[in-house]
Amino acid sequence: MSAPDGRSGAGRGELTRPRPVARPLAVAIAGLGTVGAGVAKLLRDNAELIAARAGRPIAVTAVSSRDRTRDRGVPVAGLRWYEDAVAIAADPAIDVVVETIGGSEGPARALVEAAIAAGKPVVTANKALLAVHGAALAEQAEARGVTLAFEAAVAGGIPAIKALREGLAANRISRVAGILNGTCNYILTTMRERGLQFAEVLADAQRLGYAEADPAFDIDGVDAAHKLAILAALAFGRPVDLGAVHIEGIREVSALDIELAEELGYRIKLLGIAKREESGISTRVHPCMVPKAAAIGRVEGVFNAVVAEGDFVGRVMLEGRGAGAGPTASAVVADLIDLARGRLTPVWGAATDALSHAPSLPMEKHVGAYYLRLMVLDRPGVIADVTGVLRDHAISLESMLQRGRAPGEAVPIVLTTHDCVEGRMREALARIEALPTVVEKPALIRIEGL
Ligand SMILES: NC(=O)C1=CN([C@@H]2O[C@H](COP(=O)(O)OP(=O)(O)OC[C@H]3O[C@@H](n4cnc5c(N)ncnc54)[C@H](O)[C@@H]3O)[C@@H](O)[C@H]2O)C=CC1
Ligand SMILES: N[C@@H](CC=O)C(=O)O
Numbered sequence: 001m002s003a004p005d006g007r008s009g010a011g012r013g014e015l016t017r018p019r020p021v022a023r024p025l026a027v028a029i030a031g032l033g034t035v036g037a038g039v040a041k042l043l044r045d046n047a048e049l050i051a052a053r054a055g056r057p058i059a060v061t062a063v064s065s066r067d068r069t070r071d072r073g074v075p076v077a078g079l080r081w082y083e084d085a086v087a088i089a090a091d092p093a094i095d096v097v098v099e100t101i102g103g104s105e106g107p108a109r110a111l112v113e114a115a116i117a118a119g120k121p122v123v124t125a126n127k128a129l130l131a132v133h134g135a136a137l138a139e140q141a142e143a144r145g146v147t148l149a150f151e152a153a154v155a156g157g158i159p160a161i162k163a164l165r166e167g168l169a170a171n172r173i174s175r176v177a178g179i180l181n182g183t184c185n186y187i188l189t190t191m192r193e194r195g196l197q198f199a200e201v202l203a204d205a206q207r208l209g210y211a212e213a214d215p216a217f218d219i220d221g222v223d224a225a226h227k228l229a230i231l232a233a234l235a236f237g238r239p240v241d242l243g244a245v246h247i248e249g250i251r252e253v254s255a256l257d258i259e260l261a262e263e264l265g266y267r268i269k270l271l272g273i274a275k276r277e278e279s280g281i282s283t284r285v286h287p288c289m290v291p292k293a294a295a296i297g298r299v300e301g302v303f304n305a306v307v308a309e310g311d312f313v314g315r316v317m318l319e320g321r322g323a324g325a326g327p328t329a330s331a332v333v334a335d336l337i338d339l340a341r342g343r344l345t346p347v348w349g350a351a352t353d354a355l356s357h358a359p360s361l362p363m364e365k366h367v368g369a370y371y372l373r374l375m376v377l378d379r380p381g382v383i384a385d386v387t388g389v390l391r392d393h394a395i396s397l398e399s400m401l402q403r404g405r406a407p408g409e410a411v412p413i414v415l416t417t418h419d420c421v422e423g424r425m426r427e428a429l430a431r432i433e434a435l436p437t438v439v440e441k442p443a444l445i446r447i448e449g450l
């Protein structure tokens with residue numbers, strides 16, 4: 001490189017001397033599916049740029065997957081192929097293991113444990129593994145002094161882990177929340193936009209590579225819970241606690257509720273919300289009504305959003321693609337670049353013995369507003385019966401909407417409430433469901449002002 005005036009002045013000669021090429025970081029990818037193949041492709045397509053940013057080339061030298069013959073759009077000839085993924089851990093020529101097999105047990109867990117035990121850093125996209133075994137894995141990684149990196153595990157391509165662990169590290173976080181499952185957001189958006197049935201849209205999300213191997217993890221809210229448990233651990237500096245997360249999925253969200261939400265000025269989103277309360281930490285995943293004009297209400301399709309609130313920074317919202325080969329590979333490779341650069345960070349942001357043990361709070365104590373949709377027989381006195389139950393439980397109504405008239409037949413009524421305690425709402429709901437004029441299981445959706 002020459003100086004702007006074209007001269008190479010004193011000392012600048014050093015810049016023109018060819019730099020010694022650092023030894024490539026040798027990577028093994030276990031699991032060449034959507035994400036694993038995406039990582040191989042990204043490392044190949046952006047090799048030069050990545051080497052410049054990593055300070056050395058990053059090269060895939062070994063792989064393990066179940067099917068050798070499948071065309072993945074990336075050449076695998078010339079790479080060492082392991083039938084047994086766990087054996088990679090013992091390969092002295094491998095610097096880093098990328099685990100993209102998936103699952104909280106089986107070969108993924110065995111490989112990650114073996115790699116850490118062998119002193120090899122691990123990069124994984126596996127939120128199930130981290131949510132279930134993350135506390136123990138962090139201790140093992142810390143004891144061996146190796147990195148366990150997992151940017152891809154939460155919100156795909158959004159650098160949410162880096163943001164919380166590094167960018168917001170100086171803040172006391174009061175809330176971390178967001179749209180954490182691309183499949184569900186894609187399904188809810190497409191159901192609303194195209195009036196399609198749930199099952200039709202799910203097949204689409206699977207075809208696009210968004211869904212988990214078992215899509216029940218997505219639609220039942222478990223995948224979002226895995227991610228929320230990870231975010232909560234980072235945000236509040238405590239060991240990951242999946243068991244504490246209240247989980248509801250989107251199976252029961254009907255086209256009617258999506259339509260009624262629209263009428264009331266809301267969108268239905270599956271949110272994960274972790275909040276620091278006075279007496280502990282609450283963590284919950286469930287469908288929510290959010291104002292459609294709010295930033296979170298406008299996050300659509302496979303896009304995710306992560307919102308964090310810190311005492312000095314205020315509110316931060318990151319939005320981006322939460323699933324799919326490209327965005328997820330982008331996150332995996334970002335971790336690889338950090339590793340190549342030698343940047344090490346504790347798994348949960350602080351040494352495990354410095355983590356807090358703030359208690360987890362039960363969902364019964366949640367305080368919030370509710371949307372309640374009932375199918376009732378259109379008869380005099382029905383509304384008085386329902387509102388009477390709410391009055392008995394000291395639940396105050398914010399609004400009421402009755403759709404059409406069909407004397408003697410079932411019609412929907414929608415009630416929205418002011419803030420009340422979840423436990424009380426559930427008691428009222430059980431009584432309302434038992435009323436003879438209520439003909440279907442009521443739909444209860446929490447209203448959030450995220
Ligand atoms: N697909 C996505 O958008 C995202 C996925 N993830 C996570 O990434 C991981 C991988 O997900 P996908 O690539 O979508 O799954 P996938 O099912 O497309 O890929 C998994 C691959 O692992 C291989 N495999 C299974 N058992 C194996 C074994 N014993 N040894 C070696 N290979 C084995 C399979 O043949 C398959 O090619 C999961 O943990 C998932 O939760 C994370 C973020 C986004
Ligand atoms: N199945 C997940 C994939 C990314 O984590 C999702 O849909 O968000």
Ligand code: NA
Binds near residue numbers: 151153156161331
């Ligand atoms: Na991410």
